[in-house]
Amino acid sequence: MKVVVRVKLDLLQYQADALAATLRACNLAANRVSGVAFATGEMRRNGLQPLVYREIKDEFGLSAQPAVRVVKKVCDAYAALKANIKADNLGRKGSRRRNRAESKPIGFREDAAQPFDDRCLSWNTDARTVSIWTTAGRLKGVGFRCSEAAAAMLGAYRQGESDLVHRDGSWYLFATCDVPARMPTEPTDWLGVDLGIVNIATTSDGKVMAGRGLNRHRARMLALRAKLQAKGTKSAKRVLKRICRREQRHATDVNHRISKTIVTTAERTSRGIALEDLTGIRERVKAKHDQRYRLHSWAFAQLGAFVEYKARRAGVPVVHVNPAYTSRQCSGCWHTHRQNRVDQATFACRSCGTTMHADVNGSRNIRHRADNAWKRAAVNLPTSV
Numbered sequence: 001m002k003v004v005v006r007v008k009l010d011l012l013q014y015q016a017d018a019l020a021a022t023l024r025a026c027n028l029a030a031n032r033v034s035g036v037a038f039a040t041g042e043m044r045r046n047g048l049q050p051l052v053y054r055e056i057k058d059e060f061g062l063s064a065q066p067a068v069r070v071v072k073k074v075c076d077a078y079a080a081l082k083a084n085i086k087a088d089n090l091g092r093k094g095s096r097r098r099n100r101a102e103s104k105p106i107g108f109r110e111d112a113a114q115p116f117d118d119r120c121l122s123w124n125t126d127a128r129t130v131s132i133w134t135t136a137g138r139l140k141g142v143g144f145r146c147s148e149a150a151a152a153m154l155g156a157y158r159q160g161e162s163d164l165v166h167r168d169g170s171w172y173l174f175a176t177c178d179v180p181a182r183m184p185t186e187p188t189d190w191l192g193v194d195l196g197i198v199n200i201a202t203t204s205d206g207k208v209m210a211g212r213g214l215n216r217h218r219a220r221m222l223a224l225r226a227k228l229q230a231k232g233t234k235s236a237k238r239v240l241k242r243i244c245r246r247e248q249r250h251a252t253d254v255n256h257r258i259s260k261t262i263v264t265t266a267e268r269t270s271r272g273i274a275l276e277d278l279t280g281i282r283e284r285v286k287a288k289h290d291q292r293y294r295l296h297s298w299a300f301a302q303l304g305a306f307v308e309y310k311a312r313r314a315g316v317p318v319v320h321v322n323p324a325y326t327s328r329q330c331s332g333c334w335h336t337h338r339q340n341r342v343d344q345a346t347f348a349c350r351s352c353g354t355t356m357h358a359d360v361n362g363s364r365n366i367r368h369r370a371d372n373a374w375k376r377a378a379v380n381l382p383t384s385v
Contacts, residue, residue, distance in 0.1 A: 182315030192367030274370030
């Protein structure tokens with residue numbers, strides 16, 4: 001399984017300047033390659049590279065391997081665009097957004113990330129240093145910072161390319177590690193997890209991980225951004241730049257902690273994890289105007305991804321179940337009625353009279369559906385001949 005490890009580089013000023021010049025040269029070259037790809041329609045690396053290789057090496061001062069990585073980056077960008085168009089992620093044919101994406105070459109910012117392979121970048125995880133190619137020559141002994149666990153993972157499992165990223169005045173390397181996943185064990189039971197906005201996650205054990213703190217943080221950040229944007233002064237813009245992505249980082253940290261709690265609980269009790277399949281929920285749900293921000297900032301997909309990769313590393317099986325009517329069905333007698341859900345927090349069955357927290361009831365319904373989903377997945381697995 002693929003795990004991305006981020007390390008922060010400790011740079012002197014001349015080293016930062018060299019990396020900035022390198023990113024600028026690589027992305028200017030990428031824009032040139034993108035223009036050729038768009039004009040000729042050739043977006044395969046084997047066909048595109050002979051058309052631009054010599055030109056971008058001579059004009060932008062790139063060595064052989066960085067020039068090859070630039071061409072590959074452009075081809076990957078067009079492949080991603082094609083996949084998004086095929087999946088209607090940019091709207092249907094004829095929509096304004098899709099027409100805008102298809103009518104011009106893909107552009108790259110001057111500070112966009114650049115991939116480096118082992119010929120351009122070498123790691124010394126024991127000394128916490130890297131050696132990296134730049135247009136001004138190779139920088140050796142560049143220090144980086146990361147946790148002990150991340151350094152051990154880099155030393156044991158790092159493979160393939162690493163991306164050089166300049167973000168908010170700091171420099172990072174994102175390295176891909178191919179960590180072996182443990183085979184999932186046969187679960188003795190299932191831990192149902194109900195995902196929501198008011199309560200980020202609620203388990204069938206009755207544990208409610210409330211989102212009150214995260215929602216308050218988002219409300220504060222929304223009000224602060226609106227105030228600074230309305231002010232519009234240079235100092236206000238500097239503050240806006242400084243707090244950029246602060247809300248995203250906070251939400252990511254919350255999701256990491258919640259997912260770790262869920263996986264640890266399931267692993268300790270030899271259970272699997274059952275999640276709702278919420279694919280396309282933003283398109284299905286019609287929210288009121290004042291609720292749209294909360295709906296579209298709901299990071300349920302990120303939380304689900306964190307749960308899945310942590311569960312794979314721990315050998316805990318994960319299944320996704322159909323979430324239909326989990327909020328209206330009684331987990332005790334299976335009676336389903338719209339009025340069973342009294343309000344956001346209360347469930348009261350009209351048939352048997354069971355009353356409990358609405359999200360706990362939903363998570364128990366998810367738990368009940370997990371076993372069938374697990375058996376269906378086992379039946380559909382390919383058999384070896």
